[in-house]
Amino acid sequence: MDKATEGRGVETLHDEPSTDAASVGSLLVSLTKELSTLRLQYGDLEARNRHLFTEMHALQHEKLELRTHAASEEQRLHQEINDLRKLVHTHLEAPGSGIVLPPPPATSPPKSSMEDQYWRKTVAEAAMQETLAKERAAALELKLSEVQARHSMAQDEVESLRSQVANARVAVVEYEDKVTRLQLENQTLRKEASKSTELLKRGQHDLASREETLNQVHTRLQQVSAHNEELVAESLRMRTLNEQLKCENDILSKAQDEIAGLKHSVNTLKGTVTAKTAEAKAFQAYGSSAREHLQSQGLMLQQHAVFESQALQVAETALVSVSRLRHLVHESRDILTNWKSETLFFLNLLKTKMSHAGQYVQMAFAEHALLRHAISHATDTNVHLHDQLWAVHRNALLICQVINPTNSSSANDVDARRVTANYLTGELLYRPESGDAIRVQVDHIFSNRAKEWLNGESIVPTVQSVLHGYNACVVTFQDQPEIERLLPDPIAPALTRPVGTSALSLVFEQLFKQCDALFGFADVHCSMSYLGVYSEVVHDLLAVDAAPVGDTVVVSTPTVVLDIRDAHDAEIAVAEGAKNFGCICETCPTMLHLTHKIVTICITVSHVFSNCTTKSKLQVVELASGMDSTVVTTWQDTDRIRATISAENSLLALTTCLADIRQQDPSFVRYHGSKLTLMLQDCISVQAKLLLLSTVRTAVDERGVRSLHMLQLFRDAVHPPLCIEDDSDISLDAYLNRVPDVYRFQVRWQGDVSASTALVCWEHELDAMKERNQSIQDSLASPAESNPCTGSPSQVVTTKTGKKIKRKSSLKSQVKRMPFR
Numbered sequence: 001m002d003k004a005t006e007g008r009g010v011e012t013l014h015d016e017p018s019t020d021a022a023s024v025g026s027l028l029v030s031l032t033k034e035l036s037t038l039r040l041q042y043g044d045l046e047a048r049n050r051h052l053f054t055e056m057h058a059l060q061h062e063k064l065e066l067r068t069h070a071a072s073e074e075q076r077l078h079q080e081i082n083d084l085r086k087l088v089h090t091h092l093e094a095p096g097s098g099i100v101l102p103p104p105p106a107t108s109p110p111k112s113s114m115e116d117q118y119w120r121k122t123v124a125e126a127a128m129q130e131t132l133a134k135e136r137a138a139a140l141e142l143k144l145s146e147v148q149a150r151h152s153m154a155q156d157e158v159e160s161l162r163s164q165v166a167n168a169r170v171a172v173v174e175y176e177d178k179v180t181r182l183q184l185e186n187q188t189l190r191k192e193a194s195k196s197t198e199l200l201k202r203g204q205h206d207l208a209s210r211e212e213t214l215n216q217v218h219t220r221l222q223q224v225s226a227h228n229e230e231l232v233a234e235s236l237r238m239r240t241l242n243e244q245l246k247c248e249n250d251i252l253s254k255a256q257d258e259i260a261g262l263k264h265s266v267n268t269l270k271g272t273v274t275a276k277t278a279e280a281k282a283f284q285a286y287g288s289s290a291r292e293h294l295q296s297q298g299l300m301l302q303q304h305a306v307f308e309s310q311a312l313q314v315a316e317t318a319l320v321s322v323s324r325l326r327h328l329v330h331e332s333r334d335i336l337t338n339w340k341s342e343t344l345f346f347l348n349l350l351k352t353k354m355s356h357a358g359q360y361v362q363m364a365f366a367e368h369a370l371l372r373h374a375i376s377h378a379t380d381t382n383v384h385l386h387d388q389l390w391a392v393h394r395n396a397l398l399i400c401q402v403i404n405p406t407n408s409s410s411a412n413d414v415d416a417r418r419v420t421a422n423y424l425t426g427e428l429l430y431r432p433e434s435g436d437a438i439r440v441q442v443d444h445i446f447s448n449r450a451k452e453w454l455n456g457e458s459i460v461p462t463v464q465s466v467l468h469g470y471n472a473c474v475v476t477f478q479d480q481p482e483i484e485r486l487l488p489d490p491i492a493p494a495l496t497r498p499v500g501t502s503a504l505s506l507v508f509e510q511l512f513k514q515c516d517a518l519f520g521f522a523d524v525h526c527s528m529s530y531l532g533v534y535s536e537v538v539h540d541l542l543a544v545d546a547a548p549v550g551d552t553v554v555v556s557t558p559t560v561v562l563d564i565r566d567a568h569d570a571e572i573a574v575a576e577g578a579k580n581f582g583c584i585c586e587t588c589p590t591m592l593h594l595t596h597k598i599v600t601i602c603i604t605v606s607h608v609f610s611n612c613t614t615k616s617k618l619q620v621v622e623l624a625s626g627m628d629s630t631v632v633t634t635w636q637d638t639d640r641i642r643a644t645i646s647a648e649n650s651l652l653a654l655t656t657c658l659a660d661i662r663q664q665d666p667s668f669v670r671y672h673g674s675k676l677t678l679m680l681q682d683c684i685s686v687q688a689k690l691l692l693l694s695t696v697r698t699a700v701d702e703r704g705v706r707s708l709h710m711l712q713l714f715r716d717a718v719h720p721p722l723c724i725e726d727d728s729d730i731s732l733d734a735y736l737n738r739v740p741d742v743y744r745f746q747v748r749w750q751g752d753v754s755a756s757t758a759l760v761c762w763e764h765e766l767d768a769m770k771e772r773n774q775s776i777q778d779s780l781a782s783p784a785e786s787n788p789c790t791g792s793p794s795q796v797v798t799t800k801t802g803k804k805i806k807r808k809s810s811l812k813s814q815v816k817r818m819p820f821r
Contacts, residue, residue: 027357028200034361035193036520041371042186049179056172063165070158077151084147088140196357203350210343217339224332231325238318245311252304259297262290372609383468386461394662396690396718398442399458400428400711403481403697404449419700419708421445430700430708440711441719448484448498459510462618462691467514467524467605469614473683474691475714476503477707478593478625481695503693504574504599504620508567511601511618523606528570529561530577533650533676534595535643539584541577541597564601574599590627594643596650596676597622619683621676623651623710625703650676651710655717657684663720690718 402421420429428440446453459474466472482500489495515524530541542560564570585592599620606613624647627640653674660669661684671681684690692714696704 027354027361028197031196031200031357031361034364038189038193038364038368040520041368041375044371044375045182049182052175052179056175059168059172063168066161067165070161073154074158077147077154081147081151084140084144088137088144196360199353200357203353206346207350210346214339214343217335221332221336224328228325228329231321235318235322238314242311242315245307248304249308252301255297255300259294262294376609386465386468389461390465390689393443394718395686395688396658396692397444397458397461398692398711398715398718399444399446399694400440400442401446401448401453401483401695402428403484403695404447405697405699419696419698419704421447423447423451428696428708428711430705432705438705438708438712440708441715442711453483453485455506455510458693459506459691460514462689463507463510463514465689466511466603466616466618467518467614469605469616471617471683471685471688472619472691473680473688474503474507474618474620474693476620476622476693477710478597478622479703480625480707481697483693483695504622505567505571506693507618507620508570512567512570518605521608523608525604525606526564527561527602528564528573529559529600530574531559531598531600531679532581532591532595533598533679534591535639535646536650536675538675538679539595541581541584542573543580570601590640590643593627594624594640594647596624596647598676598679600679617682619680621680623654625706650674651713653677654680654684655713657681658690658714659717659720661686662718 400421402419418430421427422429423445426442426445428438428442428445430438432438444457445451446458462472462474482502483506484498484500486496487499489497511526515526518524532539532541540557540559542562543557562569562573564573581591581595581597599622601618601620603616603618604613605616626647627644654677656673657669657671657677660666666686671677677684682688692711694707694711696707700708
């Protein structure tokens with residue numbers, strides 16, 4: 001195998017686990033989301049099962065009542081038939097009704113005319129009584145036949161009731177079996193979900209360990225390759241050195257030959273030294289130089305022997321290292337091939353697991369399409385129900401809380417000025433010492449003692465309508481008492497104590513509570529502005545700079561809009577607006593009681609299931625209560641007089657618009673009569689909802705009387721007085737005007753036609769779901785049979801992965817849609 005191909009193979013193997021890890025992570029996130037939605041839907045399914053159990057118990061009670069009624073009817077019919085039979089037998093035995101007929105006359109001829117006349121009269125009476133008895137017997141027989149027909153009809157009804165009871169009993173048994181199967185399937189689904197999450201965790205851990213091992217082997221291989229290159233370079237150096245040593249050895253052999261020749265010449269010289277003394281003396285200088293040369297040659301021979309021994313040792317170590325390097329290369333090559341095979345096998349197994357998990361997710365998504373359809377249908381039905389209920393109330397709710405004083409002595413001092421409430425009819429009555437009594441009819445009356453405050457009948461319907469996409473307007477009065485609710489005492493949690501809360505805080509609390517409940521189903525975005533209307537001039541109360549009164553006008557500067565996420569942020573913004581309003585009132589004191597305040601909240605809801613976005617607006621209006629009558633006003637106080645008239649005109653314009661919307665064509669309503677109605681025109685339109693929250697003390701003061709008058713204005717605007725022009729008018733407005741207020745709530749809601757026609761028989765849907773599950777299960781089982789495990793590195797992995805993968809669909813939900821109650 002080439003080195004470049006090996007490097008490319010390692011790079012591809014190193015890149016594949018990273019992409020697989022990313023896909024595994026995204027799949028794990030999607031599976032977690034699907035499991036959370038499945039848990040929510042199974043909670044709804046369990047609630048529906050509980051509802052079906054209650055209906056089953058009700059059917060059993062109804063079956064027992066029908067059985068007892070049928071038995072009593074059968075006993076009564078038998079008694080009537082026996083009585084009629086006795087009566088017929090008595091009439092047949094005594095046709096003359098207790099009159100004994102005289103014996104038949106003798107056949108002898110009459111003796112006289114009197115006897116003949118008496119005899120004829122007696123015969124005629126007997127014939128007449130006989131005909132009467134026959135007619136009575138015929139009538140009784142006819143009545144007996146009718147009674148027998150009724151008895152047979154009653155028997156048929158009893159048989160039909162018995163068959164219905166048997167069918168109901170069979171249906172109950174089938175339903176119990178279905179419930180048990182659903183519970184078992186739910187348990188198996190949860191077990192499989194936990195197993196799949198555990199397998200995913202193990203796979204991720206194994207993948208991380210495999211990647212770490214791959215990195216270690218890669219680094220080790222790089223080190224071995226570097227060491228191999230070093231050994232190759234060293235072997236090249238050894239070869240060059242060996243060649244140099246060979247050359248030196250040749251030179252040394254030549255030098256040895258020369259030394260041998262010199263020795264031979266020395267021996268010959270020693271033999272002839274005596275003879276040639278003269279020559280020895282002549283050659284003495286030459287001998288000394290030769291001796292020195294021989295000594296240097298001996299030293300060179302010794303050095304060459306040492307170098308030769310060292311070269312032999314280096315050659316031996318080089319040969320050993322080369323053999324070991326070859327063995328190491330073979331071992332690393334085997335390890336790399338084994339690791340490649342194991343990694344490929346693991347990746348193939350992981351791909352099959354991921355494909356099965358993806359098919360399982362698709363199967364779950366297809367199976368839960370019915371549940372999603374049921375959720376969307378229930379949401380549409382809920383919205384339609386709210387629309388019907390608001391239409392019954394003319395899209396307006398008037399809520400009042402009567403606050404009783406806690407101190408009895410203060411209550412006794414003002415017994416002459418007290419407000420009484422009728423909690424059944426929703427009527428407030430105030431009888432002053434002088435003048436006409438004030439009667440105000442509202443929708444709900446709460447109290448801090450008798451009937452406690454309930455958000456579900458006041459604020460929650462309005463907030464739900466806003467989240468459904470409708471605009472809404474909440475009206476409160478300035479300087480009204482706070483709404484008192486019973487909350488747990490922080491010192492003693494088992495006890496409760498009354499706590500006062502402003503209407504604006506309650507609206508914020510319920511709004512963001514409902515928004516938090518939509519988490520996971522929709523994304524909610526809220527923005528808020530805080531404005532004030534004084535003398536037909538709009539001021540921005542969220543302006544952060546300490547500007548004068550004339551500079552806070554909205555026309556000159558843009559309006560401050562804040563993004564809010566919870567009730568705490570909204571209350572902080574309102575507190576800052578109140579602080580800025582107090583700073584403005586220091587320069588202009590008349591604005592304190594003559595300014596209408598408007599809190600506008602724009603809400604955008606993006607639904608996840610339906611992929612639709614709704615935009616709505618909620619406006620909370622705090623109407624000005626007006627100046628006290630104790631304040632002395634002169635004609636020089638033109639600003640105060642103008643502001644008072646403007647505040648009254650704004651209130652009258654608001655009530656007039658509310659009345660015109662409900663009485664005439666909404667397109668001709670004049671919103672531009674006041675800046676207040678112009679700013680509220682989106683929230684007081686035809687489809688917008690109106691909620692009025694007011695609190696009145698029983699010991700009423702001047703501002704309480706003012707609140708009652710304002711309540712009366714809103715009552716007359718929302719529910720105009722009785723005017724029946726046409727008796728044949730069957731519209732909702734005519735019905736609400738004709739029926740008294742006590743019976744306005746007894747209205748039967750009927751479902752929407754478009755919503756009811758969209759339903760499909762649940763049995764057909766169940767059959768289709770079973771067929772789809774069977775096809776998916778067959779498609780899952782076929783790849784496992786056709787893909788045998790090949791290339792497994794070890795027997796353990798082969799035995800673990802060689803089994804046939806089987807997965808049973810446990811989401812065969814059997815959903816029966818029940819009618820909305």
